[in-house]
Amino acid sequence: MKKEMFGHEISLLRDTFRRLINRKANTNLVKLIEKTHSADLAVIYRFFTDDEQDYLFSLMTNNEYTAEFLSELDDSILEDLLENVTPERIVPIIRIASSDDQTTILNALPEEKAKTIIDSLHTDEQEEIEEMLAYPEDSAGSMMSTDVFTLNEELTAGEAIKDLQNQEDAEMVFYLYVTDNDNHLAGVVSLRALVTTPSSTKLKNIMGKNVQYVRAETDQEEVAKIVSHYNLLALPVVDSNDEILGIVTVDDVVDVIREEATEDFLQMAGAGKDREILLKSSWGNAKARLPWLFASWIGGVVAILIIGYFENMLHSVVALAAFIPVIIGMGGNIGTQSSTIVVRGLATGRVDLRGDLKLILKELSVGLILGSLYGLLLGILAFFFFKDAPATFGLVVGLSICASMIIATSIGTMVPLFLRKLDVDPAIATGPFVTTTIDILGVGIYFLIASALLL
């Protein structure tokens, strides 16, 4: 995260666009759009007003560039932009778009409008699109490209190259998938191998037979794991008959990995899971964050009840109040460490469910080590600085810190493991739930120890 070369270039480009928009320099704008990478233009769009966005889009032609640009936009920007656009403008773009871009664009439209657009396509186009739209969101099926190029295993390398030369549509060919006579996925050949083999060699003699593949309903996170684990550039998607439906390419997987990481980050902090939260208004932003703060509100109220219950003890040893923040803070922080390590470990496959007990015991011993250390430090501090308090006060503080940190590591470890067992994404609720539970238990154990040792 050091240099900002890349961001800097984007900023310059954005300023140029803005100057030209202000001057309504349409001819120059059209030229600049042509020279700008669709991915760059999509990023720059984040910084334009709605009017600027609409204006610039009205200058764009109905070509593949425009389709790519639309699919690169943030979802919320795409939705806003398409709201003001007629179906007639979108139809030719849909027609020219690759199958995964089609899905992205149509999913961003209100259902009514999407239907109008689909209805005005040819029957075969309609069928293909409706099939794509039927796959669950975030599945391999919804992110695959159906423009895939397959070859029969009985073909020779030379015949395969000829076939390839007649295929213009197929997406990024570097792996060529080979099928048997029943049209089942049988192997994979790299274009490189095809070119460097004598042209009379049959594909079945040069293909790799151990092909990784997924089903259309496989979750995108699973797809990402497989692609990144085996260092693949593409992954074929097959139906229950092992016939190829499409391929997922690594560039889409890279997006998934980034997006899933961002979602996990936000969820761990209890800030919803909307990657585009920065594009929302303050109200929208507050609404997304409100429910998770409610969890910590509940925790706060329970803590009020606990402390209220021990009011008399507080009256006699007022110094107890001074240590409430540190007991909660140390517990909360070490608990967050544990839960973050476990949640990330589950996401990256480093934590595996059969090692649960070992993991919990290890975190417990980390809690014991650090709890003893910080308990000792704070116990001594309490003993020497609060001379008015009873002699056992230092002991109360030390034991409470230690207990709260041990409890925190176990809660922090067990909550995500438990959520995972329930098939709930551990990132979702771990953050707020763990800190709230630790707050309550920390305060509770502190006052229990105090009432046992001070009275």
Add this chain to the structure above:
Amino acid sequence: MKKEMFGHEISLLRDTFRRLINRKANTNLVKLIEKTHSADLAVIYRFFTDDEQDYLFSLMTNNEYTAEFLSELDDSILEDLLENVTPERIVPIIRIASSDDQTTILNALPEEKAKTIIDSLHTDEQEEIEEMLAYPEDSAGSMMSTDVFTLNEELTAGEAIKDLQNQEDAEMVFYLYVTDNDNHLAGVVSLRALVTTPSSTKLKNIMGKNVQYVRAETDQEEVAKIVSHYNLLALPVVDSNDEILGIVTVDDVVDVIREEATEDFLQMAGAGKDREILLKSSWGNAKARLPWLFASWIGGVVAILIIGYFENMLHSVVALAAFIPVIIGMGGNIGTQSSTIVVRGLATGRVDLRGDLKLILKELSVGLILGSLYGLLLGILAFFFFKDAPATFGLVVGLSICASMIIATSIGTMVPLFLRKLDVDPAIATGPFVTTTIDILGVGIYFLIASALLL
């Protein structure tokens, strides 16, 4: 994160390995290793004891598979494994390894041993390896493969294909980089375009001229941004003369994105940045987490001093103590939301430094909205449930919650932006620093408001 198909297969494979190891079934083990993907074997290694790891490695032959397997291992496992291996065993593996795998293996060895190995290679091999090792860690240079295949722009497509057929070493050819007569990077041609063009066409007429590239010293995070932003499969690395040094491939970029996300996760939680923290002993684990807990310890001690200072006020209104956890908790949680949104926004390029003020104002208004809401809720609760306290007590609680949440959003937003301005990775210190600051300021403002309104 729903299905565990992938993890399940790995578990089965691990059990099979373990059974064969226990039976010392060497012949079967050798066969099983051959059939197992190097990436799978590397993951399974995490679950083996040191002895099992050494034993299995002793059965592996000195081929490219072994080199790949070694480079797929977690760093700490690789270091442990190589510790017990003689230089004589490693030399032939290094010789056969691709340039990026060479770097990984040599970097995992103690300096002495690495030197012995390098010294026993041929002079030209030595030079190449020493050049690679000289690039800074986490730079494009250290992750590139130098086995790159370039073509002169004056060649025809047909000549280029012939050239390609004689190149066996070059890494994953799907983009072919084209150079001009001065050997400068001039363009890029896909292997596909090469195959589908009439063989007499010159490369300079079919190549794309707008090639993205980086320098050898570019940080890997920048590399990852470029590759993912432009959906590339590979990125050429050039020297100051624009001559190609090597290429970084997308599979390595995928690893970088995953690793950087994991590091950011751990750093945000103040758990160090070692991705392999789960492989550490309890002591090692505790040591990595101790310093960050010290930050919250300091915060706790300051809170003790503040509350200690207001001891007399606490004596008269003991109910004040009951609201300490909720004031700290609400502030801490909303502050963590803000800082997470900003840190992740900086990492993904969604936050750009010139929009600082706008972002801070927005977060402040989110703090105001949610602070007013929760302040009202808790103020009313305090008013009705703590009848013994002064009539203004509800007001004190309400205002303090509101103030603490507004302060928390601004601290949470400004700290990462400020760290970034200082060229410090905002993920590093944001977590513990933000919560500690919020703890202190929250307690401080609470007791200040109380002393102003209650006395």
